[in-house]
Amino acid sequence: MTVLSAHTLDRLGYGDTVIHRLDPRGKTLATLVFVLTVVSFPKYAVAPLIPLALFPLTLMILGEIPPAAILKRTAAVSPFAVLVGMFNPVFDTQPMAHIAGMTITGGWISFASILLRFLLTVSAALALVATTSFPRICQGLDAMKVPRAFIVQMLFLYRYLFVLVEEGTRLKRARDLRRFGGRHGMGLRVAASLIGVLFLRTYERAERIYLAMCARGFDGHLRLHQGLRFGPADALFVAATVAACTMLRFFPVVERLGRWAAGWT
Amino acid sequence: MHMADALLSPAVGGAFIAASGATLAFSAYRLGRQPDERRVPLMGVLGAFVFAAQMINFTIPGTGSSGHLGGGMLLAILLGPYAAFLVIASVLVVQSLFFLDGGVLALGTNLFNLGVWPCFLGLLIYRVIVGRSLQGWRMWLGACVAVVVSLELGAAGVVIQTMLSGRTDLPFGRFMALMLGIHFPIGLVEGVVTAAVVQYVWAIRPGVVENGRGLSESAAGRGALAPVVISFLAFAVLTGGVLAWFASEHPDGLEWAVAQVRGGEHTGAESPVPALERLQQKTALMPDYDFPRRGEDPSAPAGVADEAAAAIPVNVGTSVAGLLGAAITLALTTLIAAALYRFRPRSRDVSR
Amino acid sequence: MDAGKQKSAAIEVQGLAFTYPDGTEALRGVTFAVAGGEAVGLVGPNGAGKSTLTWLLSGFLEPAAGCARICGLDVCKANLAQVRRRLGVIFQNPDDQLFMPTLFDDVAFGLLNLDSDSGASSGKNKRHGRDTHAGAIEARVIEALQQVGLESERHRFAGHLSAGQKRLAALAAVLVVQPDVLVLDEPTSDLDPRARRRFIEQMQTLPQTRLIASHDLEMILDLCPRVLLLDQGVVAADGPAVEILGDAALVESHGLEVPYSLRRDHTHRFPLRGTPHEMEHRKQDARPASGGSSSPQP
Numbered sequence: 044m045t046v047l048s049a050h051t052l053d054r055l056g057y058g059d060t061v062i063h064r065l066d067p068r069g070k071t072l073a074t075l076v077f078v079l080t081v082v083s084f085p086k087y088a089v090a091p092l093i094p095l096a097l098f099p100l101t102l103m104i105l106g107e108i109p110p111a112a113i114l115k116r117t118a119a120v121s122p123f124a125v126l127v128g129m130f131n132p133v134f135d136t137q138p139m140a141h142i143a144g145m146t147i148t149g150g151w152i153s154f155a156s157i158l159l160r161f162l163l164t165v166s167a168a169l170a171l172v173a174t175t176s177f178p179r180i181c182q183g184l185d186a187m188k189v190p191r192a193f194i195v196q197m198l199f200l201y202r203y204l205f206v207l208v209e210e211g212t213r214l215k216r217a218r219d220l221r222r223f224g225g226r227h228g229m230g231l232r233v234a235a236s237l238i239g240v241l242f243l244r245t246y247e248r249a250e251r252i253y254l255a256m257c258a259r260g261f262d263g264h265l266r267l268h269q270g271l272r273f274g275p276a277d278a279l280f281v282a283a284t285v286a287a288c289t290m291l292r293f294f295p296v297v298e299r300l301g302r303w304a305a306g307w308t
Numbered sequence: 309m310h311m312a313d314a315l316l317s318p319a320v321g322g323a324f325i326a327a328s329g330a331t332l333a334f335s336a337y338r339l340g341r342q343p344d345e346r347r348v349p350l351m352g353v354l355g356a357f358v359f360a361a362q363m364i365n366f367t368i369p370g371t372g373s374s375g376h377l378g379g380g381m382l383l384a385i386l387l388g389p390y391a392a393f394l395v396i397a398s399v400l401v402v403q404s405l406f407f408l409d410g411g412v413l414a415l416g417t418n419l420f421n422l423g424v425w426p427c428f429l430g431l432l433i434y435r436v437i438v439g440r441s442l443q444g445w446r447m448w449l450g451a452c453v454a455v456v457v458s459l460e461l462g463a464a465g466v467v468i469q470t471m472l473s474g475r476t477d478l479p480f481g482r483f484m485a486l487m488l489g490i491h492f493p494i495g496l497v498e499g500v501v502t503a504a505v506v507q508y509v510w511a512i513r514p515g516v517v518e519n520g521r522g523l524s525e526s527a528a529g530r531g532a533l534a535p536v537v538i539s540f541l542a543f544a545v546l547t548g549g550v551l552a553w554f555a556s557e558h559p560d561g562l563e564w565a566v567a568q569v570r571g572g573e574h575t576g577a578e579s580p581v582p583a584l585e586r587l588q589q590k591t592a593l594m595p596d597y598d599f600p601r602r603g604e605d606p607s608a609p610a611g612v613a614d615e616a617a618a619a620i621p622v623n624v625g626t627s628v629a630g631l632l633g634a635a636i637t638l639a640l641t642t643l644i645a646a647a648l649y650r651f652r653p654r655s656r657d658v659s660r
Numbered sequence: 661m662d663a664g665k666q667k668s669a670a671i672e673v674q675g676l677a678f679t680y681p682d683g684t685e686a687l688r689g690v691t692f693a694v695a696g697g698e699a700v701g702l703v704g705p706n707g708a709g710k711s712t713l714t715w716l717l718s719g720f721l722e723p724a725a726g727c728a729r730i731c732g733l734d735v736c737k738a739n740l741a742q743v744r745r746r747l748g749v750i751f752q753n754p755d756d757q758l759f760m761p762t763l764f765d766d767v768a769f770g771l772l773n774l775d776s777d778s779g780a781s782s783g784k785n786k787r788h789g790r791d792t793h794a795g796a797i798e799a800r801v802i803e804a805l806q807q808v809g810l811e812s813e814r815h816r817f818a819g820h821l822s823a824g825q826k827r828l829a830a831l832a833a834v835l836v837v838q839p840d841v842l843v844l845d846e847p848t849s850d851l852d853p854r855a856r857r858r859f860i861e862q863m864q865t866l867p868q869t870r871l872i873a874s875h876d877l878e879m880i881l882d883l884c885p886r887v888l889l890l891d892q893g894v895v896a897a898d899g900p901a902v903e904i905l906g907d908a909a910l911v912e913s914h915g916l917e918v919p920y921s922l923r924r925d926h927t928h929r930f931p932l933r934g935t936p937h938e939m940e941h942r943k944q945d946a947r948p949a950s951g952g953s954s955s956p957q958p
Binding site: 049052053057060061074075078079081082083086089090093096098101102104105107116117123124127130131133134135150153156157158160162164165167168169170171172177180188190191192193195196197198199200201204206207210211212214215218220222225229230231233234235236237238240242243244246247248249250253256257261262263265287292295296298299300301302304305 | 309310311312313314315316317318321332333335336339340345346348349350351353354356357360361362363364365366367371374377378394395397398399401402405406408411412413434453470474475476477478479497500501502504505508509510570578596620622631632633634636637638640641644645648649652653
Binding site: 053054057086143176177178181198199201202248251252255256257258259260261262266267268269270288 | 753768
């Protein structure tokens with residue numbers, strides 16, 4: 044299931060919108076700045092995190108990513124972070140706020156903060172890949188001087204990811220079809236030999252790919268076409284992201300707003 | 309057990325990105341010194357193979373629940389340390405972007421927990437136990453011990469990174485015991501399956517598994533491996549340790565930097581001794597020790613902080629202001645998003 | 661050099677033999693020649709040695725005896741780079757051949773490799789040179805993609821292409837370096853009728869020398885005036901496609917069937933229509949030995 048939805052996520056990356064056309068370097072950099080900003084907020088921060096949602100939201104809306112696709116994926120996982128965060132209300136019972144007669148403990152607030160952080164960081168990563176496509180991200184990293192061996196590694200992995208997952212699924216189906224509901228086929232030994240078969244097939248595929256590469260003049264160095272252009276729009280995008288993140292991090296925007304509104308009423 | 313962005317502080321995340329990034333660069337450099345054209349596509353498809361192998365589930369003996377292979381140790385045994393490390397790194401990048409495992413900042417910690425241990429320490433253990441022959445109990449023992457050790461170290465890494473980041477209130481001891489306990493049986497199963505796969509592959513195509521030497525190393529490189537791995541591990545542990553120490557001294561690197569920039573007006577939030585800090589946290593009226601205090605305002609800066617302040621019945625006004633601020637921000641955020649959605653420029657190509 | 665190329669055949673094979681390490685004799689003395697611009701079909705039953713022959717021509721295997729020449733160049737280690745520049749190979753499985761993530765990168769792959777040999781000399785004027793250079797490469801890649809009608813898909817992920825598009829993409833990736841000779845291994849094996857037709861039309865427009873190994877005899881008839889019939893590692897027949905493939909006795913003795921379009925009666929260009937039962941009858945009737953399939957049986 045997750046692989047299937049990864050497939051749809053992947054397809055989104057090949058769209059052609061304002062956001063898709065931005066340089067991958069700029070988007071990767073902005074995403075990193077954003078995640079660092081989110082993570083740098085103190086433990087009990089909830090309200091100051093809210094306006095940060097504008098970053099992934101902007102990317103997704105302008106990038107025409109159907110929100111349902113992202114939401115479903117985010118909701119489908121039960122991440123480690125949430126599991127760990129769930130214990131905060133248990134261990135941190137320091138009362139922190141009274142709202143409408145209810146006492147709210149620090150644990151609940153920090154748990155809410157973890158949840159919010161999770162949503163923000165994860166949706167930013169999803170928005171990045173859904174508006175850039177994985178090969179373009181790699182192209183950007185390559186231009187940012189990440190070791191070429193690693194870029195090549197990621198490109199090959201990505202190219203054969205869905206091909207091999209399908210092969211793995213076929214093997215699994217073949218086993219399940221002839222298992223007739225019995226327990227026997229589910230054992231470690233059968234699984235291990237299936238994985239072994241898969242490995243050997245993969246190995247042979249690698250040999251064929253190597254031949255195909257040789258047929259087209261491969262000599263050990265993978266050359267990549269550099270077609271990136273970091274234009275004014277990209278500079279503006281990065282600058283705006285950095286400025287917005289800095290402002291939201293270092294100036295108590297939410298608090299000022301609140302006080303202004305409280306004074307006004 | 310992927311570490312997540314949401315649990316990390318910038319200092320811990322950054323420290324491990326540095327450590328893992330250095331390991332990655334070193335591995336790429338080592339691979340470059342022994343170029344092998346055939347390895348290029350092989351490593352790539354083996355990265356994809358990990359995802360495919362995870363499609364094949366099996367019943368874990370004695371529990372009735374089902375699991376799948378992690379694959380890190382298998383890659384290390386089949387590919388050798390450096391190539392396997394690169395492959396695992398690429399797998400983690402794809403997992404963080406497509407499968408929501410971990411996150412962009414957490415890549416450093418995850419690569420350290422799931423890559424460094426199996427590829428370097430685990431493989432060394434495996435080789436020492438297995439020796440030259442691939443048959444018999446030594447191979448099974450070697451794989452199991454190697455996987456269990458590297459998995460437990462990885463799990464311990466997750467606990468330590470989480471605690472250093474200070475986003476959770478889990479008691480260290482219990483958290484550690486829980487994680488180590490869970491990962492022991494997982495490691496055993498993974499070890500057995502890894503050994504079985506290696507044996508299967510070896511039985512059918514012995515050339516592929518050259519006595520556990522890995523595909524990526526030449527015969528000449530073999531003897532030199534152990535000292536390299538050991539010195540390298542020492543380096544990695546040292547780097548990680550120093551950085552982690554730094555991180556624990558300054559639980560929130562950015563916070564600390566901000567305090568410095570602000571001229572130490574309220575550096576009281578930063579206590580040099582963690583134990584003292586905890587004590588302060590327990591006893592202080594303001595438990596939120598890591599709130600940045602801003603300017604002349606006696607209350608904390610942001611909405612929640614104000615609620616915290618409201619717990620002390622002094623400043624009801626700011627509490628109201630905090631709630632109002634949160635509500636207004638939420639409304640504004642939604643409004644801006646809605647406006648963006650309404651007036652977004654349409655793409656030229658709608659067909660896709 | 662060029663004069664020599666003009667004179668010698670595009671593909672020249674003499675006494676080529678090959679035995680796999682497990683003892684299987686794949687080829688036992690194969691001799692033939694293909695002139696420049698000619699299109700030749702390579703047919704034969706499973707295990708006849710068709711694929712082995714294509715591997716040998718591209719230098720992936722070393723012959724046990726005999727030799728192969730592409731454009732007058734011996735296929736051997738020393739000439740491999742030269743040979744591969746002249747020879748384009750389309751693999752049986754396009755997923756093995758399209759190894760780069762996007763179509764553009766894949767088509768550019770061969771070009772960038774080729775280019776690094778010749779373009780290494782450009783020294784000082786590097787920056788300027790590189791820019792115009794990248795532009796030139798892009799132009800050639802787009803041109804090759806236009807040639808197969810995939811220009812609009814150039815930024816798509818290879819995994820998202822249909823089987824037919826993958827075949828055409830593989831063709832573009834090979835054509836971009838302007839080879840003189842094309843060797844294709846089962847190019848239509850997984851294509852639906854429309855994609856197959858599109859591929860055949862594409863092939864018909866190419867000026868290159870073509871050697872096409874396939875079981876798709878109708879496609880061979882459409883594309884190749886001449887056919888080589890290979891069986892058990894030797895050339896069993898070599899001549900005009902219509903004659904060889906229309907010779908029922910010859911073709912059947914080598915495990916093939918006469919293609920429908922060569923059967924005596926052409927009124928049923930698509931005879932496989934009707935109930936499965938009827939179809940079974942027709943198939944049996946269609947065997948050349950038992951005559952045409954003119955009248956539907958009751």
